Amino acid sequence: MSFGPFLLLAVMESLVTAATLALTAVGLSLVFGTMRVVNVAHGEFFMLGAVLAWFVTVSVGGPEWVGFVAALALAPLGVAAVATLADRVVLKRLNYEPEATIVATIGLLYILQQAALTFYGPEARPVEPPFNFRIQFPWFGYSGYKLFVIFAAVAVLLAVWWGLTRSKAGLIMRATQVDRDTARAFGINVDRVYAGVFALGAALAAIAAVLIVPIQQAHYLMGGEPLLLAFITVIVGGLGSLRGTVIAALVIGLSDGLIAFFYSPTLAKILATLLVALVLVFRPQGLFGAKA
Amino acid sequence: MKAKDTKIWIAHLAVLAALGVLLAVLPAYHATNLARILTLAVFATGYNLAFGYTGLLSLGHALFFAAGVYGAALPVTYWGLSPLPAIALGCLAGGGLATLVGLLALRTAGVSFMIVTLMFAQAGYLTLLYFGQITGGDEGLVMPDATALIPGLSPDTARAVIAFTLFAIALLVSLIVIRSRLGRVMVAMRENEERSRMLGYNPFTVKLSALVLSGLFAGAAGAGYALLFGYAGASFATIQYSILPMLYVLMGGAGTTLGPLLGTAAMFYLVDGAARITTATLLVVGVALVLLILFAPKGILGTLRERGARWIP
Numbered sequence: 177m178s179f180g181p182f183l184l185l186a187v188m189e190s191l192v193t194a195a196t197l198a199l200t201a202v203g204l205s206l207v208f209g210t211m212r213v214v215n216v217a218h219g220e221f222f223m224l225g226a227v228l229a230w231f232v233t234v235s236v237g238g239p240e241w242v243g244f245v246a247a248l249a250l251a252p253l254g255v256a257a258v259a260t261l262a263d264r265v266v267l268k269r270l271n272y273e274p275e276a277t278i279v280a281t282i283g284l285l286y287i288l289q290q291a292a293l294t295f296y297g298p299e300a301r302p303v304e305p306p307f308n309f310r311i312q313f314p315w316f317g318y319s320g321y322k323l324f325v326i327f328a329a330v331a332v333l334l335a336v337w338w339g340l341t342r343s344k345a346g347l348i349m350r351a352t353q354v355d356r357d358t359a360r361a362f363g364i365n366v367d368r369v370y371a372g373v374f375a376l377g378a379a380l381a382a383i384a385a386v387l388i389v390p391i392q393q394a395h396y397l398m399g400g401e402p403l404l405l406a407f408i409t410v411i412v413g414g415l416g417s418l419r420g421t422v423i424a425a426l427v428i429g430l431s432d433g434l435i436a437f438f439y440s441p442t443l444a445k446i447l448a449t450l451l452v453a454l455v456l457v458f459r460p461q462g463l464f465g466a467k468a
Numbered sequence: 469m470k471a472k473d474t475k476i477w478i479a480h481l482a483v484l485a486a487l488g489v490l491l492a493v494l495p496a497y498h499a500t501n502l503a504r505i506l507t508l509a510v511f512a513t514g515y516n517l518a519f520g521y522t523g524l525l526s527l528g529h530a531l532f533f534a535a536g537v538y539g540a541a542l543p544v545t546y547w548g549l550s551p552l553p554a555i556a557l558g559c560l561a562g563g564g565l566a567t568l569v570g571l572l573a574l575r576t577a578g579v580s581f582m583i584v585t586l587m588f589a590q591a592g593y594l595t596l597l598y599f600g601q602i603t604g605g606d607e608g609l610v611m612p613d614a615t616a617l618i619p620g621l622s623p624d625t626a627r628a629v630i631a632f633t634l635f636a637i638a639l640l641v642s643l644i645v646i647r648s649r650l651g652r653v654m655v656a657m658r659e660n661e662e663r664s665r666m667l668g669y670n671p672f673t674v675k676l677s678a679l680v681l682s683g684l685f686a687g688a689a690g691a692g693y694a695l696l697f698g699y700a701g702a703s704f705a706t707i708q709y710s711i712l713p714m715l716y717v718l719m720g721g722a723g724t725t726l727g728p729l730l731g732t733a734a735m736f737y738l739v740d741g742a743a744r745i746t747t748a749t750l751l752v753v754g755v756a757l758v759l760l761i762l763f764a765p766k767g768i769l770g771t772l773r774e775r776g777a778r779w780i781p
Binding site for chain 2: 269270275282283284285287289293294407408411442449453
């Protein structure tokens with residue numbers, strides 16, 4: 177295969193990464209933007225989504241697409257329920273103190289990981305894709321499902337963007353983000369907003385996981401990498417800025433994928449983590465964020 | 469004031485003496501466990517200087533620990549350096565990396581500081597994997613057997629002696645530091661950085677000193693851990709080894725000199741005990757973190773100090 181098609185293949189593979197990364201990172205960014213909570217357990221919500229997707233597809237049976245659609249509906253709901261519980265039982269009691277919540281979500285990370293290990297086991301298990309067709313390019317065949325992942329992620333992101341900017345719930349959320357106390361003075365139930373945002377953020381990670389699980393397998397340790405990449409994306413994009421996050425997810429997904437494709441995945445990650453550290457040190461508002 | 473000083477010194481020396489006696493009389497298995505606890509407690513004591521006294525919540529101390537591990541392990545493996553200078557080298561490697569990281573990371577504070585240190589540590593871990601040919605990567609390197617630690621002593625004795633010496637030095641240095649001028653300014657930075665700045669102290673240099681000290685401790689602990697227990701691996705640079713000292717310090721009491729030791733021992737036996745009943749040891753760590761931060765953010769000694777034993781340093 178000559179260089180041109182090879183590059184095309186690399187770009188398409190990276191776009192899949194970028195799409196799921198954008199979903200995961202937007203979830204993390206919403207939570208940080210509204211609640212000022214750095215959710216270290218975000219990757220575990222991703223993992224939980226994948227594991228639940230496996231459970232759902234196995235127990236539903238029937239044709240593959242039925243199980244998949246059921247997983248796409250149920251897994252995010254389940255994860256959102258876990259997140260709401262965590263918010264009520266732990267985060268709320270800490271009064272959303274930034275440093276305390278980080279420690280608490282680290283604890284949550286271990287609890288969720290252990291729960292997955294105990295109830296799901298150490299094996300990596302595949303989920304069947306809802307459909308199988310290959311798109312035949314002149315140089316290589318490409319899985320149609322991967323294209324579907326990209327489109328689905330874009331659709332979900334558009335829905336989130338619409339909800340945030342056009343709906344009443346979005347307005348209330350943005351009001352809480354700008355000024356929690358004033359929002360409360362105007363009769364907004366801030367506790368409920370926080371619980372909702374935390375659940376929404378977790379659900380977005382879970383959707384990304386359900387989409388990716390037919391390509392990767394579900395495993396109890398799979399949360400580490402999306403967490404790291406989502407962190408990188410959110411920071412480079414500017415903490416709490418949605419548009420920045422999406423742009424950064426594209427840039428990072430593509431560059432990570434391309435460097436990993438042509439050089440080495442480890443080198444790509446080293447460069448990305450160092451980039452984040454330096455961005456935070458020298459440009460804390462993020463590469464795309466406005467000057468604070 | 470003088471009487472209080474005497475009391476504090478006697479208390480610390482008594483703890484050290486008790487540890488020495490325990491190491492001498494315990495059967496080999498338990499003595500080895502205690503040596504492990506003491507080495508990890510050196511790490512926690514160092515972490516406490518940054519987190520407990522100066523208020524620097526770092527998520528990157530695994531990097532300094534791993535710097536100690538490899539700072540000692542590489543020269544021993546490839547050049548046949550003897551163990552004692554290797555520990556000194558590991559200590560310096562931890563301090564050196566802490567200086568580098570501090571120079572950059574201390575330009576940020578709070579949550580950003582946590583993430584920057586986390587990212588540096590992650591980059592360090594990945595670098596260890598990248599050079600897996602030399603470092604052994606995830607599989608790690610097996611060190612030469614511990615008989616060669618101190619010529620003339622049995623491995624168990626040598627291990628106990630080195631672990632005890634490392635911890636004794638760490639505890640006494642930490643006690644001296646926090647009772648010195650620097651220690652009081654460190655606490656001032658934790659309590660109110662702006663006011664300390666107004667009084668003419670430079671927050672950057674104070675915090676950097678605390679972080680470098682902390683890195684020296686972490687490096688010494690890492691070097692000791694690698695040599696005493698005969699293994700060096702990239703896994704020592706994973707986030708888990710940044711979380712552990714934080715957990716130990718939170719458990720024992722942040723900002724108390726003996727808290728790190730107490731927390732390390734408590735967590736060690738908690739996980740050890742849990743491992744006997746169930747395989748769910750991660751759960752113990754997770755639940756401990758959540759419960760501590762919810763109900764006892766001051767830890768064991770911190771709570772005691774609040775309830776009346778005001779003299780605990």
